[in-house]
Amino acid sequence: MSATVTAPPAAIDEARNTFREWLTANQAELEQFRVTGGDVTEIFDRLRLLQRMLFDAGWIRLGWSETVGGLGGAPILRSIVSEELAAAGYPPPFSFATQEVLGPAVAKFARPELAAVVMPRLLAGDETWCQGFSEPGAGSDLASLRLKAVEVDEGWRVTGEKVWTSWAQFADRCVLLARTGGPDSAHQGISAFLLDMDTPGIQVSPMQSMNGDEEFCSLYFDDALIPRDRLLGDVNGGWAVAMYVLAGERGAAAWQRQIWLRTRLQDLAGADGGAVGDDVIGEALELLTSLRVLSRRTVRALSDGESIGATTSLDKLAMSTAEKFLFDAALSNLGDDVVYGRGAGSVEWRNDYLYSRASSIYGGAAEIQRNIIAERLLGLPR
Numbered sequence: 001m002s003a004t005v006t007a008p009p010a011a012i013d014e015a016r017n018t019f020r021e022w023l024t025a026n027q028a029e030l031e032q033f034r035v036t037g038g039d040v041t042e043i044f045d046r047l048r049l050l051q052r053m054l055f056d057a058g059w060i061r062l063g064w065s066e067t068v069g070g071l072g073g074a075p076i077l078r079s080i081v082s083e084e085l086a087a088a089g090y091p092p093p094f095s096f097a098t099q100e101v102l103g104p105a106v107a108k109f110a111r112p113e114l115a116a117v118v119m120p121r122l123l124a125g126d127e128t129w130c131q132g133f134s135e136p137g138a139g140s141d142l143a144s145l146r147l148k149a150v151e152v153d154e155g156w157r158v159t160g161e162k163v164w165t166s167w168a169q170f171a172d173r174c175v176l177l178a179r180t181g182g183p184d185s186a187h188q189g190i191s192a193f194l195l196d197m198d199t200p201g202i203q204v205s206p207m208q209s210m211n212g213d214e215e216f217c218s219l220y221f222d223d224a225l226i227p228r229d230r231l232l233g234d235v236n237g238g239w240a241v242a243m244y245v246l247a248g249e250r251g252a253a254a255w256q257r258q259i260w261l262r263t264r265l266q267d268l269a270g271a272d273g274g275a276v277g278d279d280v281i282g283e284a285l286e287l288l289t290s291l292r293v294l295s296r297r298t299v300r301a302l303s304d305g306e307s308i309g310a311t312t313s314l315d316k317l318a319m320s321t322a323e324k325f326l327f328d329a330a331l332s333n334l335g336d337d338v339v340y341g342r343g344a345g346s347v348e349w350r351n352d353y354l355y356s357r358a359s360s361i362y363g364g365a366a367e368i369q370r371n372i373i374a375e376r377l378l379g380l381p382r
Helices: 012-025 027-034 040-056 077-087 096-109 112-124 238-250 252-273 278-303 309-333 336-340 344-356 366-377
Strands: 129-132 148-152 155-166 173-179 190-196 202-207 216-227
Touching: 012 027, 012 077, 027 040, 040 112, 077 096, 077 252, 096 112, 096 129, 096 173, 096 190, 096 238, 096 252, 129 155, 148 173, 155 173, 155 190, 173 238, 190 216, 190 238, 238 252, 238 278, 238 309, 252 278, 252 309, 278 309, 309 336, 309 344, 309 366, 336 344
Parallel strands: 129 173
Antiparallel strands: 148 155, 155 216, 173 190, 202 216
């Protein structure tokens, strides 16, 4: 395979140029991944092959420590791969988002022996993970979660429910938050675990969203056993793990999302011979550029090991604002074809519009983000 990488490039531009060379050299083999559509299992299998190809060539291993199967180098090198793939017209690999949201937390908080086993499997696409945070009564307010983990000789017995767990039906493992303190212990009584999804006592129930996908699932736990060595961080120290995960979800994941949104903006600008006005395209570009600048700052800060605190709420709010504006514009300007059309383009626009309705909810509701910005960044009274 041409232009593989075996050591981290010295500079971002070097990484970018070398990866572009790799994409060009392997264009014939990569062409199969331009295909869209198919059922979810087919799509996942196809993107898993892409991830394995990138892993074998070394690209997905950049920015990860050698202790977890990486090649070393600054974490910001990982952002180059997603950006250049999108620019070349390829989809993100199978578990890119999972890697950037959950991978850093597991690499940091898991026992070194555990991280050394599970992280290479995640990077290679041999496994996918899900995020067991939200509950029916604890969405944006994670500190009120009620899933209970009771300590026993072998580890912890878990009972309760999670909801809105993306792609849990395909997941091999779950980063799970559970209450190990008293009922009123709030964020001080939460622990984090890495749970195997084939553990007895777990029921996964997919839910169909309004775009027709069964992306989200409810998880029911009935005395499921988590071994003692699957604790992430300290007992009752799960809040630190959760905040680390959310920094990745609202930071690095926002970077990947804005890359994809820019490609959809290009599609919108060229749709129906330029039917969408320049003023609409310009405003969408302005919103996406703001998101790009914010998420770039976050990605760089995370790569440098800096504390980013509440600033990721800006990223999350900017992401949902830009996404909803873009697909509102598509619905308003492309006419009834978006609503009723059966062609591939119409179906894609319709699916993206419907999914964009959730962008102000997932990863922290917009109202909560505005409160965080007001109180923690602007210093306004509660």
